[in-house]
Amino acid sequence: MGRPLLQAVQTGDLAPDGVLPSGSPLSSLRGQPVILAFAPDEWNPMLAHQSTIFARLSQEFGDGAAFVDTATDDWQSLDCRSTLAAQFGVAGQRALFLLDEQGVVRWKTVVSPGQDLQSGQVLTALEALYTSPVTADNEKAASGGLSRRTFVTATLAAAALLLLPGCGSSASDSHTVETAAAGTSSDQVPVVLTINGLSHQLQLDPRVALLDALRENLHLTGTKKGCDHGQCGACTVHLNGQSALSCLTLAVMSQGKNITTIEGLAQGDKLHPVQEAFLQHDAFQCGYCTPGQIMAAAALLQDPHTPTGSAVELREAMSGNLCRCAAYPNIIAAIQAVQRA
Amino acid sequence: MHPFQYQRAESTDQAVAAVAQNPGATFIAGGTSHVDLLKEGVHRPTLLVDVSALPLQQITPLAGGLRIGAGVSNTAAAYHPTIQQQYTAVSEALLAGASVQIRNVASMAGNPLQRTRCPYFRDPTQACNKREPGSGCAALNGYNHVHALFGASTACIATHPSDVAVALAALDAQVQTSGPTGPRTIVFPELHRLPGTTPHLDTVLAHGELITSLDLPAFAGRSHYLKVRERASYAYALVSCAVALEMNGQTIRRVRVALGGVAHKPWRLHKMEAMLAGQVPTEKLFRTAADAAFADAKPLAHNAYKIPMGRNLLVRALLETSGLRPLAGPAGTAFAASVGGMAGQLAGPR
Numbered sequence: 001m002g003r004p005l006l007q008a009v010q011t012g013d014l015a016p017d018g019v020l021p022s023g024s025p026l027s028s029l030r031g032q033p034v035i036l037a038f039a040p041d042e043w044n045p046m047l048a049h050q051s052t053i054f055a056r057l058s059q060e061f062g063d064g065a066a067f068v069d070t071a072t073d074d075w076q077s078l079d080c081r082s083t084l085a086a087q088f089g090v091a092g093q094r095a096l097f098l099l100d101e102q103g104v105v106r107w108k109t110v111v112s113p114g115q116d117l118q119s120g121q122v123l124t125a126l127e128a129l130y131t132s133p134v135t136a137d138n139e140k141a142a143s144g145g146l147s148r149r150t151f152v153t154a155t156l157a158a159a160a161l162l163l164l165p166g167c168g169s170s171a172s173d174s175h176t177v178e179t180a181a182a183g184t185s186s187d188q189v190p191v192v193l194t195i196n197g198l199s200h201q202l203q204l205d206p207r208v209a210l211l212d213a214l215r216e217n218l219h220l221t222g223t224k225k226g227c228d229h230g231q232c233g234a235c236t237v238h239l240n241g242q243s244a245l246s247c248l249t250l251a252v253m254s255q256g257k258n259i260t261t262i263e264g265l266a267q268g269d270k271l272h273p274v275q276e277a278f279l280q281h282d283a284f285q286c287g288y289c290t291p292g293q294i295m296a297a298a299a300l301l302q303d304p305h306t307p308t309g310s311a312v313e314l315r316e317a318m319s320g321n322l323c324r325c326a327a328y329p330n331i332i333a334a335i336q337a338v339q340r341a
Numbered sequence: 342m343h344p345f346q347y348q349r350a351e352s353t354d355q356a357v358a359a360v361a362q363n364p365g366a367t368f369i370a371g372g373t374s375h376v377d378l379l380k381e382g383v384h385r386p387t388l389l390v391d392v393s394a395l396p397l398q399q400i401t402p403l404a405g406g407l408r409i410g411a412g413v414s415n416t417a418a419a420y421h422p423t424i425q426q427q428y429t430a431v432s433e434a435l436l437a438g439a440s441v442q443i444r445n446v447a448s449m450a451g452n453p454l455q456r457t458r459c460p461y462f463r464d465p466t467q468a469c470n471k472r473e474p475g476s477g478c479a480a481l482n483g484y485n486h487v488h489a490l491f492g493a494s495t496a497c498i499a500t501h502p503s504d505v506a507v508a509l510a511a512l513d514a515q516v517q518t519s520g521p522t523g524p525r526t527i528v529f530p531e532l533h534r535l536p537g538t539t540p541h542l543d544t545v546l547a548h549g550e551l552i553t554s555l556d557l558p559a560f561a562g563r564s565h566y567l568k569v570r571e572r573a574s575y576a577y578a579l580v581s582c583a584v585a586l587e588m589n590g591q592t593i594r595r596v597r598v599a600l601g602g603v604a605h606k607p608w609r610l611h612k613m614e615a616m617l618a619g620q621v622p623t624e625k626l627f628r629t630a631a632d633a634a635f636a637d638a639k640p641l642a643h644n645a646y647k648i649p650m651g652r653n654l655l656v657r658a659l660l661e662t663s664g665l666r667p668l669a670g671p672a673g674t675a676f677a678a679s680v681g682g683m684a685g686q687l688a689g690p691r
Contacts, residue, residue, distance in 0.1 A: 187344060187346070189347065206346065207379070228380070236442055239446070242445040243442045243445060244442050244445055245443065247376075248376045248377060249446065250369075250376060250389075252391075256394075296441065299441075303441075305419075306441060319440055319574035320439070320441055320443065321440075
């Protein structure tokens with residue numbers, strides 16, 4: 001009866017043939033590299049940040065490869081509960097496979113439920129895989145290696161995978177979420193963080209910044225990594241109600257504090273007044289600094305000391321939050337609108 | 342980042358013991374500067390002893406003065422009513438430094454212990470005697486525009502970055518410490534060292550010696566901090582100045598002045614202080630004093646601009662403190678302390 005379920009396909013194996021959502025066999029894509037991304041079926045590729053990444057993947061990969069796509073040409077992941085996932089031995093898991101032109105698995109990575117994929121781990125794997133030097137842009141590397149384009153694409157695909165929500169049981173089922181980091185080091189210590197009212201038990205290297213624990217371990221990716229050196233404010237969170245930079249705060253030192261992230265600012269479906277005002281006043285363009293701007297502004301409006309009575313005082317008080325799109329006038333207008341309300 | 346173990350200190354004594362007995366150990370409090378140095382690979386401790394939860398978080402009256410616990414946040418100190426009114430330069434220096442987010446977390450003892458912002462110190466691929474003794478100084482013949490005018494050596498031309506340290510030096514704050522050999526008091530201007538041949542040592546603190554408080558002695562005069570930056574806000578000082586002035590009728594009874602951004606430590610101008618005592622404040626007097634103060638400045642290839650900038654800043658800070666010229670913003674705020682940028686804009690329509 002063929003390959004037993006749950007026996008994972010290994011690197012170097014000929015990929016099992018199976019039926020794609022479009023109804024075509026996987027083998028019909030032979031002759032070009034293929035990336036297969038398995039993810040939960042609730043994942044929606046049309047969400048803005050996900051579709052942006054997949055559009056980029058499409059561009060990088062050019063006409064030399066294919067994602068499994070639907071009739072609408074939208075990039076789409078494969079349901080991790082599908083038969084195809086079982087054929088690849090990754091049922092219920094987030095997984096990424098890179099197949100070469102002959103349909104041989106050149107690289108794979110699997111993220112088990114409740115586990116994290118560390119971006120560093122993926123990059124290390126990809127670097128090891130990328131054995132041949134680049135001879136020319138878009139040129140196939142020597143035998144066994146991957147072309148630069150394929151390498152870039154695989155890197156981007158791995159990055160995309162990091163954004164996928166966990167497969168299997170939903171994290172929100174439990175108020176206490178256990179997250180074990182992949183690639184455990186012997187120096188990890190237990191860390192309990194209280195974030196948006198929920199307690200999270202983690203095993204972390206003491207070197208992990210609060211920002212990275214939020215994003216990499218807890219998938220609270222609303223908090224952004226800009227400079228990672230305390231110069232831009234994109235990573236602003238609240239510690240006991242006061243604004244703070246999560247990139248300059250070790251996670252292990254944040255224990256016992258009430259941590260609020262941008263995900264915890266709204267009350268259910270009701271946006272925080274600052275969030276609402278940013279929408280009303282078009283207080284962003286690219287949006288990358290926006291969570292940090294909003295968190296800084298929200299804390300400021302509760303701050304009994306910092307003077308904010310004029311636009312100049314607001315600009316001084318918000319000077320730790322940079323905006324490369326220079327949406328500053330609208331940011332100030334949004335905050336002043338909340339003050340007037 | 343180099344691997345390290347982490348330990349939360351239960352008491353001051355335990356923190357001191359933990360660091361003193363381990364040459365690779367170091368204290369961490371707010372971490373706003375320290376974590377960045379860990380990320381850059383400039384600091385490579387094997388053990389971090391977290392003192393941020395120790396009961397050193399109070400500001401209390403002290404024999405006419407004020408005791409600021411080492412763990413008090415920069416924000417809490419800056420907006421403390423007594424500090425804002427009686428030690429105005431301290432509030433101004435704090436609020437003209439960093440950002441709200443950083444001030445909320447940074448500690449009062451940690452702020453003066455910041456390492457230099459010399460870019461060569463922060464780049465482990467560059468020679469730096471402060472980071473790696475004996476490796477040389479890449480700044481000496483490099484782009485040394487933010488470097489020292491006074492007290493430098495051929496081993497190191499870095500400047501000290503803290504704003505509040507300059508104000509504390511002008512106010513003769515006292516540093517209380519707890520160390521492996523017991524407690525001691527260090528007068529603030531003596532906390533930091535000049536580089537000499539040992540630029541890796543920023544202060545006179547021993548390994549394992551922990552600052553427990555900063556004590557401000559009684560002060561009945563006016564104090565003021567003024568700072569020039571490359572942008573309107575959220576930047577380190579190119580040059581800064583703290584003045585603590587006590588008048589006797591129309592004449593200066595005592596004035597203490599410290600410069601920031603020009604030396605390896607807050608740079609007290611003792612000769613100028615002596616010269617101004619007993620004088621009636623005028624712009625001419627201050628101009629003459631400032632010229633004398635910078636007469637022995639030793640500029641490098643790219644920082645000579647700091648001499649006229651520093652002279653003018655010094656004159657302006659003295660004029661503003663003595664009331665001969667209005668402050669650019671409300672006393673005790675970042676607006677009073679900032680030259681250019683947002684300073685003065687408060688006067689316009691709101």
